[in-house]
Amino acid sequence: MSALQVANAIEIAWNPSSDQALKSQAFEYLSQLRSDPSGWPVCLNLFTKSPPQPEIVRHASLEIVNSAAQAGMIDLASLAVVRDGLLTYLRTVYGPDGTAAPDAPYIQNKIAQTVTFLFSALYANGWETCFDDLLGLTYKSSASSTRDNPFGIVFYLRVVNSIHEEIGDVLVSRSRGEQDKANSLKDLIRERDMQKIASSWQEILSAWRDADDTVVEMCLKAVGSWVSWIDIGLVVNQTMLDLLFQQLGRAEKQELREGEQRVRDAAVDVFTEIIGKKMKPADKIEMILFLNLDSIITQLSNSPPARKPIHLQVRYRSG
Known part of the structure; x- marks a missing residue:
């Protein structure tokens, strides 16, 4: 052929x-x-x-x-060939000094699906640099000191959200073998890369909080989805909370752009997931006090958009 x-x-x-x-x-x-x-x-x-x-x-x-x-x-050796071919392509299009035009969103989603499968197959079998390779796409040039490449950032976040769906989404039905593999991959991420992934969220939210609603919304969705299975301290810390409160602050506006509405709702979802995370009851109460949750709910309730439905669901799950 x-x-x-x-x-x-x-x-x-x-x-x-x-x-x-x-x-x-x-x-x-x-x-x-x-x-x-x-x-x-x-x-x-x-x-x-x-x-x-x-x-x-x-x-x-x-x-x-x-x-x-x-x-x-x-086979695994040939999957590595697929990985290398795609990484070369991604660096050409989305990476530092990339010269080609980014793909349409539906093609980006298909590439993210492929990268997620490669992660699932190779992260424990020779692709230890998976997240380093993806994070390398978030810079405009090799001289950049901040995550300043919106095209690379959006693609990175597509993959991060796709990986959660593959291994962390509790609504996805998995066989016992598939769940065991997912749990093993989550453990490996926690061990190898979770700190740098959480740091990337902070860096992206800090750099793009007022610049690009799509980037901010996708980053908040990543935080909200991953928080259920990572160390809560990676999200409930003063730096991250300040960034989240800044996005909730959009609720004070009389009129919100469509993108701002989605960002605000994504920020609310992050707090919903934080409160819903499985924890010991004493730890949950301590966290709620640290978050000053009453103040958050009051802020949202008194905001102009609150005349439209905004729900911060407090779910007391212990485990």
Whole structure:
């Protein structure tokens, strides 16, 4: 097979005006490609090729790589090849001194899904630098001293949120083996990288708190989702709380932009998750007193947007 054949098949399959007979042949070809061990390298090259292929070709190509990986058709050594190819691409597009235009959000989500699978397979098997590699994308240049690259930051946060869904989201149904693996990966993150991840949240919120609502909202969502399974002290500390209170302060405004509303709601969700975290009852009470929760609720209740529903749910879970 050739890259040209694969690209043509994808374009025919997803072109609404394609001849139905040709479309059927294209779908059949792509179906066979998914089960062909020689298919994924061609598709990986199609995705990372420069100049870039049409978006539908790139999205479908990466989906075929994902399918092969999840079906166990790519061994660990070859998964490392996929990782290296994607990291090279990500540094070219999102990293320091990147020159290419960022991908559409739906393609970024597909790349984040692939990176999450690679993390799951390789973090305990040779990819110890996973978070260092991703954090490297958050700088505009090698000389940057602050996390000043919005495109790289957004992609990093997409992966961080995707990793939580993979290993930390309690609403996701997992087999016993899958849950054991998720727990092992969470332990490994706590041991290796949790401090630097939490520090990155503080750095991002500090640098972008008034500059980009999308960055701030995504960062708050990461904090709110991860807080259930990390050391509470990484979030409930004066530096982080000051940053969170600054975002809650938007509730004082008479009128909020749409992005500001989402940021405010994400900040409320962080406090909801903090209060809902499993803790010993005495520790929970001590934390509530430290947070001065009564003051937070009063602030929200007296704010102009409170005429619209804002709910800070206090859940006393002990464990």
